Amino acid sequence: MSILKAIDITFGFEHDRLILRKCSFEIGENEFISLVGLSGCGKSTVLKLIAGLYPPQEGRLEYAHGAQLGKIGFMPQQDLLMPWRTVLENAALPMEIQGVNKREAQRRVLELLPIFGLQGYENAYPFELSGGMRQRVSFLRCVLTGHQMLLLDEPFGSLDALTRREMQLWLTETWQKWKQSVLLVTHDLDEALLLSDRIFVMTSPQEGPYYEIKVPFPKPRQPSQVYTKEWLDLKEKMTTFLYKKREIK
Numbered sequence: 500m501s502i503l504k505a506i507d508i509t510f511g512f513e514h515d516r517l518i519l520r521k522c523s524f525e526i527g528e529n530e531f532i533s534l535v536g537l538s539g540c541g542k543s544t545v546l547k548l549i550a551g552l553y554p555p556q557e558g559r560l561e562y563a564h565g566a567q568l569g570k571i572g573f574m575p576q577q578d579l580l581m582p583w584r585t586v587l588e589n590a591a592l593p594m595e596i597q598g599v600n601k602r603e604a605q606r607r608v609l610e611l612l613p614i615f616g617l618q619g620y621e622n623a624y625p626f627e628l629s630g631g632m633r634q635r636v637s638f639l640r641c642v643l644t645g646h647q648m649l650l651l652d653e654p655f656g657s658l659d660a661l662t663r664r665e666m667q668l669w670l671t672e673t674w675q676k677w678k679q680s681v682l683l684v685t686h687d688l689d690e691a692l693l694l695s696d697r698i699f700v701m702t703s704p705q706e707g708p709y710y711e712i713k714v715p716f717p718k719p720r721q722p723s724q725v726y727t728k729e730w731l732d733l734k735e736k737m738t739t740f741l742y743k744k745r746e747i748k
């Protein structure tokens with residue numbers, strides 16, 4: 500069953516320069532999808548359309564029950580934690596805005612802190628945390644507000660390579676517990692292959708449906724797999740598609 504259907508979406512910031520033209524895709528229940536593409540092709544814009552920050556110029560987005568606007572977790576590129584609020588207050592705030600009372604919101608945060616590797620840090624301020632920990636607070640906040648769907652915009656983009664790999668592995672394990680659908684924007688093809696059920700490869704402008712790769716490796720995947728021939732073949736397929744399209748333009 501699908502949680503979201505995008506049907507013939509057309510969108511551009513300038514009238515003569517479209518980012519999406521009659522673009523369609525579906526996201527299934529409990530599905531993990533990555534969106535990859537060259538810088539500036541419109542990946543963040545797709546997330547913002549789904550989150551309802553921009554209306555499509557043509558076409559429509561159909562949300563399954565429970566995944567309506569306002570109930571989708573959105574994690575932007577920057578963690579956007581408020582420096583004057585503690586971990587507990589930062590993580591609980593969006594739930595409070597959704598109408599959950601403060602005590603209950605904080606109870607839900609406290610319950611999840613250990614899973615997010617943040618136990619004992621509830622009263623810490625963002626400046627006292629490492630980059631990976633700040634991203635986990637941001638991710639925790641997103642999980643608590645996204646009832647059925649999470650939109651993650653390069654969540655690990657600002658982290659060093661080792662922390663990034665650690666966070667990817669942590670996410671593969673943690674995500675199995677949530678059963679929320681995820682649309683992850685990333686530049687990192689290994690990250691996409693490590694985490695996803697399907698990968699949408701986006702060109703600029705995106706015409707029609709995305710070029711799609713179904714990732715055939717069973718989960719959870721291991722970082723050592725990135726050196727296997729099957730893995731490298733899939734990466735090459737995506738790279739060839741991205742750059743060929745660019746030459747044609």
Ligand SMILES: Nc1ncnc2c1ncn2[C@@H]1O[C@H](COP(=O)(O)OP(=O)(O)OP(=O)(O)O)[C@@H](O)[C@H]1O
Pocket residue numbers: 512518536537538539540541542543544545
């Ligand atoms: N608010 C805006 N107003 C006008 N143009 C915009 C706006 N936001 C984005 N754009 C333009 O739309 C295009 C797509 O931007 P978007 O941020 O979606 O790309 P992206 O694929 O996410 O890029 P990156 O990988 O570099 O983050 C870019 O050319 C960008 O300059």
